[in-house]
Amino acid sequence: MTKSRKKSIWVFGDYRNYYQNRVTLQLISKAMDLAKTIRAEVCALIFGHEIDEWIMEYTAHGADRILAIDDPALKSYSTEKYLAIIEALANQRDPEIILIGATDFGREFAPRLAKRLKTGLSADCVGLDISQDGLLLQIAPSFGGNMLAEIVTELHRPQMATVRPGTFKEIPHDYQRKALVERLPLMKGLPKPRVRLVEYERSVEKEHTIENASVIVCGGRGMGNKEKFKKLQDLAKLLGGDVGATRPVVYAGWADHGALVGQAGKHIKPKILFSFGISGAIQHTAGLGEANFIVAINKNPQATMMKMADVAVVGDASDVLNNLIKELKKRIRE
Numbered sequence: 257m258t259k260s261r262k263k264s265i266w267v268f269g270d271y272r273n274y275y276q277n278r279v280t281l282q283l284i285s286k287a288m289d290l291a292k293t294i295r296a297e298v299c300a301l302i303f304g305h306e307i308d309e310w311i312m313e314y315t316a317h318g319a320d321r322i323l324a325i326d327d328p329a330l331k332s333y334s335t336e337k338y339l340a341i342i343e344a345l346a347n348q349r350d351p352e353i354i355l356i357g358a359t360d361f362g363r364e365f366a367p368r369l370a371k372r373l374k375t376g377l378s379a380d381c382v383g384l385d386i387s388q389d390g391l392l393l394q395i396a397p398s399f400g401g402n403m404l405a406e407i408v409t410e411l412h413r414p415q416m417a418t419v420r421p422g423t424f425k426e427i428p429h430d431y432q433r434k435a436l437v438e439r440l441p442l443m444k445g446l447p448k449p450r451v452r453l454v455e456y457e458r459s460v461e462k463e464h465t466i467e468n469a470s471v472i473v474c475g476g477r478g479m480g481n482k483e484k485f486k487k488l489q490d491l492a493k494l495l496g497g498d499v500g501a502t503r504p505v506v507y508a509g510w511a512d513h514g515a516l517v518g519q520a521g522k523h524i525k526p527k528i529l530f531s532f533g534i535s536g537a538i539q540h541t542a543g544l545g546e547a548n549f550i551v552a553i554n555k556n557p558q559a560t561m562m563k564m565a566d567v568a569v570v571g572d573a574s575d576v577l578n579n580l581i582k583e584l585k586k587r588i589r590e
């Protein structure tokens with residue numbers, strides 16, 4: 257196989273749970289931006305069995321090229337097999353950049369790939385850009401999330417980053433788009449995985465899709481207790497939205513981990529965000545970058561969240577919440 261001449265930005269295709277997990281589409285969209293600056297192509301990697309649907313989806317969402325391996329041996333995700341495949345392909349084709357979603361699989365798999373390719377990796381990036389000298393700027397929280405560091409990989413290739421789901425916006429699909437699809441044979445001598453998937457069962461925990469919700473009602477420690485916190489769900493329901501939470505609230509068991517917003521949780525992009533009893537620590541606000549309009553309710557007008565808000569209401573979080581629910585119900589009845 258010959259080395260591709262055009263620079264290439266690879267995006268690892270994680271199509272499991274496709275309709276909720278949009279990180280690959282978000283990365284393809286960001287890769288399209290980066291590709292314009294460094295005159296590269298966007299290449300999606302799709303491995304698995306019966307993958308035509310994903311080839312079509314990634315093409316419609318902006319990939320210029322697809323490297324696809326369709327084989328029953330790849331039916332379930334396997335770190336060992338995927339590592340061997342991507343290592344071999346990367347050595348043949350010299351991608352400039354490899355982007356991987358910071359999902360459970362991506363987090364397990366990306367550092368091993370970077371080690372094999374003898375390059376660096378910035379984990380859990382919350383931003384990507386191209387520097388003046390054409391390097392990938394990998395923007396990641398550091399020092400416990402109190403600073404954002406800009407990291408570059410000057411000397412080694414590929415430049416590699418994992419990126420939080422929800423960091424970028426996917427572009428709308430366009431089924432007229434065309435991509436060059438290279439269907440590759442499964443290479444011989446792949447390692448025998450040490451782990452075998454016996455069964456797959458969906459988690460019973462409520463699946464939060466807050467990354468894609470257009471209304472989010474978020475609560476913090478200022479809600480006071482679990483019962484009062486639960487009332488946020490009533491407002492979310494009335495507005496057709498979802499509930500988010502801060503870390504102390506998740507640790508206290510008032511909300512499940514899927515609702516966590518911030519550095520260690522989800523990045524959200526609602527049209528309107530209600531923030532009840534939240535101080536606005538940087539680790540929380542790191543997840544709010546794309547919120548369009550913020551209404552904050554806090555008894556302390558000096559709280560950071562109140563200063564960030566478009567509308568700041570000084571008062572007791574539960575009282576304001578109850579009044580809002582009452583008023584909305586009244587208006588719905590009228």
Ligand SMILES: Cc1cc2nc3c(=O)[nH]c(=O)nc-3n(C[C@H](O)[C@H](O)[C@H](O)COP(=O)(O)OP(=O)(O)OC[C@H]3O[C@@H](n4cnc5c(N)ncnc54)[C@H](O)[C@@H]3O)c2cc1C
Nearest residue numbers: 476477478502503518519520533534535539540555572573
């Ligand atoms: C490495 C690391 C990662 C982290 N990641 C995250 C993350 O992803 N997401 C996250 O949220 N946090 C994260 N944190 C924790 C973060 O630093 C803060 O501790 C947390 O966001 C604070 O949550 P809070 O606003 O609910 O609580 P607090 O900071 O205690 O704020 C409570 C607020 O409620 C107000 N209040 C109190 N009573 C009332 C009332 N009756 N009515 C109205 N307002 C009231 C107070 O004035 C205050 O502003 C992380 C921390 C670290 C070190």
